[in-house]
Amino acid sequence: MYLSREEERMLAGEEGEAVRKSMEILVTLGDIYGAGRLIPVKSAQVSGVSYKTIGDAGLEYLEDLSADAKVRIRTTLNPPGMDMEQWKELYVPEDFAEKQMRILNAYAKMGIELSCTCTPYLAGNRPKAGEHLAWAESSAVSFANSVLGARTNREGGPSALAAAITGRTAEFALHLNENRKATVIFDVNFEPDYFDYAMLGVVAGRIAGGGVPYFRGIKQASEDSLKSLGAAMAASGSVALYHVEGITPEYGTALPDKDGVKRIPVEEGMLEDEREKITTADDVELITVGCPHSSPEELRNIAAFLRGKKRKDKVELWVYTSRVVKETEREAVDIIEQYGKVVADTCMVVSPLEVRFRSVGTNSGKAASYLPGLCHQNVLFADLKTLLGMVVE
Amino acid sequence: MIIEGRRVYPMGGIKERGGLIVDRGEVVVSPSPVSFLGGVDPQTGIITDGEAKGKSIAGKVFVFPEGRGSTVGSYVMYGLKRYGNAPLAVVNRRSEIIVTVGAIISGIPLFDRVDTSLFLDGDILSIRGDGSMELHDVDVKDAVTVILRSREKILILKRSDKVGSCRGRWAGVSGHVEDEDGSFSARGITEVKEETGMQANIVREGPVLDIRDTCGEKKRIWRIHPFLADVSSEDADRMRIDWEHTEYRWIRPEELDSYHTAPGLADVVKLLLT
The missing domain is CATH 3.90.79.10 (Nucleoside Triphosphate Pyrophosphohydrolase)
Incomplete structure (x- = not known):
């Protein structure tokens, strides 16, 4: 791989041990994946934040690294395992909270913003088309590539951190035009509504695997619908980029010149089959909404549905969002908090829900995919109105 | 027996490495892919899952086909180093991202493109910086x-x-x-x-x-x-x-x-x- 003289010096350790190690990660991965050079990245988004997922091994690594590591570009974090302000009310154990704070402190020491969200693009860091990034959260990677037209591979925690510390990443895979072409075409033979996108994402992700899906037949889709679609495909498969004909910014150049891309028709009935397959509970203790973190519109929709209705006692409601959105949408938050909790920073997948709950309802294809394995939950996968209907009369 | 492999880490680039990286290390083998998270205990260096369960990799040349499982596995490799239980080197058939990143952040030499089925526990292996290996007494x-x-x-x-x-x-x-x-x-x-x-x-x-x-x-x-x-x-x-x-x-x-x-x-x- 070609390195500039400055990069050679960084790799030689002239800018400290953390920079040297980070360069080693980028250059070695670049060599393995055939990158020709390093390119500057505009921002980084780092995964491996929840104590629940990275454990003591990750905590110790980050604390050691923070001794001399400093980030050079705007860097934010994925959700940690708890709401930083109201973790006690959310049944998070004391020792978990202590370890979680140590992880966050280590990141803060490196100069990383404690903006912890899977939707940085809704919380003040909205990349522009063509910008190169090093983002790790799979749903944010999908949104940045597909909906915003920015360019990022699906980074791991340490490689995103290496990019943050050096301001660079290796140029391979989705950073290059030729790898952003469609590999499978889905012909959607109906007009999906908001919840359909979650189910469609689970179906399409499983079929596409690590490929690049191209959707045909969708006439209009809100950003929230696309956020839900991409998150589900990144969970049931490992889709990091997709195109929607007539809607997403790169669809015009997405089809390869030669024929031979597989076409798969999607009927409405396939979605309901998928929903039933994933659903393992019909009576749940907790309703969780906001995976990925709720947008301002989603919070307002929930508030509008709940407003004035009478609360049932049995089922709890937790709505997840980023702290930025929680603070700017005070009116919707105040209404939702009469019926349940608005939880910031964390989410249902990376927090220790299992200490209190056994069954959860969600309208997220991503959460429905991960809750059984990561939180030992039985899952009701249903649309927002069905779920909220279990909370209010 | 001489086996030609590829050095993935430590890096060359600045000045090529030629000498011995491992001098007569003892081999421990996992025939199946390894997930470091949940598969190796960083506090003891002992394999806790799969066909190689119960063996220690501390101070050995750890040979397995490839990594698998959670990306947190990279941090577990760092934990092995931190607690003094790191392997002398890792030899894979194919290096993937979890083990590669883990090897780099932990300073564990990593080699790949080797037929890992040629090795047995207790073999004595030397590895040179150019990726060539000598399997002694075989x-x-x-x-x-x-x-x-x-x-x-x-x-x-x-x-x-x-x-x-x-x-x-x-x-x-x-x-x-x-x-x-x-x-x-x-x-x-x-x-x-x-x-x-x-x-x-x-x-x-x-x-x-x-x-x-x-x-x-x-x-x-x-x-x-x-x-x-x-x-x-x-x-x-x-x-x-x-x-x-x-x-x-x-x-x-x-x-x-x-x-x-x-x-x-x-x-x-x-x-x-x-």
């Missing part, structure tokens, strides 16, 4: 294996108690080759005549295959020269076996899975028939 011997075919079936023979290795296991017609034996195909035809009385008509020569001998007493790798040969149905009906075998069977290739065979037989059959 000799390499040429051998021929002939898979005989008649009426869509292949012949397997059960090795007797009088042969040098892999007694009681099923194998093809085989024999080791000394320097003065001439061509490998001629040697194969002679072996078939001796062991079965049949005339072999060689129809295909497979690529040379190194197979670790896991049933003999010697530390040995067989460099197998595989051949596929047809025999006539008259010959097949008249065949007889000599002292080297106790039984024989004509089977369909897919039935091979249900027999306890000499190491590598399934690979040889697959290479010759596809």
Whole structure:
């Protein structure tokens, strides 16, 4: 791989041990994946934040690294395992909270913003088309590539951190035009509504695997619908980029010149089959909404549905969002908090829900995919109105 | 035995590395892919999951096909280093991102593009910076294996108690080759005549295959020269076996899975028939 003289010096350790190690990660991965050079990245988004997922091994690594590591570009974090302000009310154990704070402190020491969200693009860091990034959260990677037209591979925690510390990443895979072409075409033979996108994402992700899906037949889709679609495909498969004909910014150049891309028709009935397959509970203790973190519109929709209705006692409601959105949408938050909790920073997948709950309802294809394995939950996968209907009369 | 691998880490780039990175390290093998998260205890260095469960990798050369599982595995490798239980080096068939990143953040040398099935626990291995490795005290011997075919079936023979290795296991017609034996195909035809009385008509020569001998007493790798040969149905009906075998069977290739065979037989059959 070609390195500039400055990069050679960084790799030689002239800018400290953390920079040297980070360069080693980028250059070695670049060599393995055939990158020709390093390119500057505009921002980084780092995964491996929840104590629940990275454990003591990750905590110790980050604390050691923070001794001399400093980030050079705007860097934010994925959700940690708890709401930083109201973790006690959310049944998070004391020792978990202590370890979680140590992880966050280590990141803060490196100069990383404690903006912890899977939707940085809704919380003040909205990349522009063509910008190169090093983002790790799979749903944010999908949104940045597909909906915003920015360019990022699906980074791991340490490689995103290496990019943050050096301001660079290796140029391979989705950073290059030729790898952003469609590999499978889905012909959607109906007009999906908001919840359909979650189910469609689970179906399409499983079929596409690590490929690049191209959707045909969708006439209009809100950003929230696309956020839900991409998150589900990144969970049931490992889709990091997709195109929607007539809607997403790169669809015009997405089809390869030669024929031979597989076409798969999607009927409405396939979605309901998928929903039933994933659903393992019909009576749940907790309703969780906001995976990925709720947008301002989603919070307002929930508030509008709940407003004035009478609360049932049995089922709890937790709505997840980023702290930025929680603070700017005070009116919707105040209404939702009469019926349940608005939880910031964390989410249902990376927090220790299992200490209190056994069954959860969600309208997220991503959460429905991960809750059984990561939180030992039985899952009701249903649309927002069905779920909220279990909370209010 | 010299094995050519590739150095992934430590990096070259600035000044190439040539010398010994591992000097006579002891090998520990996991035959299946390894997830460091949940698969290795960083506090003890002991493997806690899979076929290699219970073995320690601390201070050893850890050989396995490739990494798998959670990306947190990279941090577990760092934990091994931190608690003094890191392996001397890691040798993979294919390096993937979790083990690669783990090796870099922990300073553990990593090599790949090596046939990891050639190694056994307790082997002594030296590794040079250019990726070449010496497996000490393991000799390499040429051998021929002939898979005989008649009426869509292949012949397997059960090795007797009088042969040098892999007694009681099923194998093809085989024999080791000394320097003065001439061509490998001629040697194969002679072996078939001796062991079965049949005339072999060689129809295909497979690529040379190194197979670790896991049933003999010697530390040995067989460099197998595989051949596929047809025999006539008259010959097949008249065949007889000599002292080297106790039984024989004509089977369909897919039935091979249900027999306890000499190491590598399934690979040889697959290479010759596809």
